[in-house]
Amino acid sequence: MNILAEADSGAAEVVAAVLGATITGLITWAVTRKTATAQLHRENESLADSLRKKRAALTEKTKALGAATKEADDLRAVAKKYAAVRKALSASSVVRDYHQPVLVLGPRHVGKTSLVTQWHAPWDHTAFGSTQKHRFCTIPVYDFSRPDALPHFADSEVMTTEHLHLKLRVHDFPGELDAQKSAVVTARTETDQLRRETKKDLGIVLICMFDAGEAVSGANSQTTSYYNGELFANLKTMMGSGQIRIERLIIVFNKYDILAAKLPGRTTRELLKLCIDRFAPILEPLSGACNQERICETFTNLDRDKPLDNQGGSIVLGEAARGLVEKMAGRDEAERVIGEDLTTTFISPHL
Ligand SMILES: Nc1nc2c(ncn2[C@@H]2O[C@H](COP(=O)(O)OP(=O)(O)OP(=O)(O)O)[C@@H](O)[C@H]2O)c(=O)[nH]1
Ligand SMILES: [Mg+2]
Incomplete structure (x- = not known):
């Protein structure tokens, strides 16, 4: 009887230890996961912000490129006219x-x-x-x-x-x-x-x-x-x-x-x-x-x-x-x- 009672109490201790370790592991995992998720979220936010800024900059640059292209076209037209005028002037x-x-x-x-x-x-x-x-x-x-x-x-x-x-x-x-x-x-x-x-x-x-x-x-x-x-x-x-x-x-x-x-x-x-x-x-x-x-x-x-x-x-x-x-x-x-x-x-x- 005593022997059986001792055996039961040992098993209970093992189970309790396993359970404790499992619960501790789960808690640790849960905490770690939460921290990692928060970290990822922050990184995500920062990347999204950076993407937004880059998009805005790209839009600006695209606009500037359009303006510069137009200006270059205008200048090319002026240069063409100037070359024609120079030719006419030098012919005089x-x-x-x-x-x-x-x-x-x-x-x-x-x-x-x-x-x-x-x-x-x-x-x-x-x-x-x-x-x-x-x-x-x-x-x-x-x-x-x-x-x-x-x-x-x-x-x-x-x-x-x-x-x-x-x-x-x-x-x-x-x-x-x-x-x-x-x-x-x-x-x-x-x-x-x-x-x-x-x-x-x-x-x-x-x-x-x-x-x-x-x-x-x-x-x-x-x-x-x-x-x-x-x-x-x-x-x-x-x-x-x-x-x-x-x-x-x-x-x-x-x-x-x-x-x-x-x-x-x-x-x-x-x-x-x-x-x-x-x-x-x-x-x-x-x-x-x-x-x-x-x-x-x-x-x-x-x-x-x-x-x-x-x-x-x-x-x-x-x-x-x-x-x-x-x-x-x-x-x-x-x-x-x-x-x-x-x-x-x-x-x-x-x-
Ligand atoms: N034989 C000869 N006569 C000349 C010669 N050169 C000019 N003559 C004549 O000389 C005369 C006077 O010539 P002009 O040219 O009028 O003389 P000028 O120096 O102008 O005279 P002014 O206007 O009065 O100052 C004209 O009848 C010309 O035909 C020449 O080489 N030989
Ligand atoms: Mg004379």
Whole structure:
């Protein structure tokens, strides 16, 4: 009996222990599960929140992308238009005229107007009287283009072509002392305009004409008083102060036909030497006014009654234009266009 009772009480203890452990395990499991569930719930909430925020950010970014895409499309359209405008602007060009001032000086009847007319209206052989007042005319000498030379006024990034027209502005004065004042004023105003127009250090071209026939008889009083007038003194003063500059001094011995007829059998070179010996002292007041290499001389025959015998006028024209063409188009181009200098420079050491 006791043995049985002890056995029962041992079994009961085992059952109680098993039950206790089971209940404890269940409680622990339940508590752990609850904690894990809460943790998962929190994590879930946080993830859901993060997802919400990311969705909102995505929506914003999608909106921004749409706006940027639209803006890019608009800009592409503007760029297309701008490219078309640039193309049109760069296709436009600027036309500019540049003038080389040329002053034709000399006493009465030496042939100043004959020279100017041969350049300006070579077909005109009608008789004309003495020139009564200062006149000028424009003579085209050379046209060329410089691509991409100038910024367009509407868009300075667009470069346009410049079409240049090089011309001579030739002044014909009456061969009287009174007209010399007007020649001096013209020299100054033309130099100012030339510097403004070309923005280059260019000067005027002076053509001093003589009647070559006087080389035999000696310079007449009209010739000596014309070149002894204040003209050269005034010109030299202005040169000294930089107000004017002589680009080229061309001494023209006109009426070669008369000289040759008076001294038959002489060569052109001999006749030229004679002219230089006779006329160089008259030009003495101009000495030092410009570099010797800028001084040259040539014969001309401009008799309006014998147009087929006319000679030399085109040589003077080329030399009057050479400086401007060289400065604007370059030395090589000037040589190509005007060609060889056919004048001589025998007089320059005398001046
Ligand atoms: N024989 C000859 N006559 C010429 C020559 N050149 C000009 N003449 C003549 O000389 C005269 C005067 O010529 P112009 O050209 O009027 O002389 P200018 O220097 O303009 O004279 P002004 O206007 O009075 O100062 C005209 O009858 C011309 O036909 C030439 O080379 N030979
Ligand atoms: Mg004249």
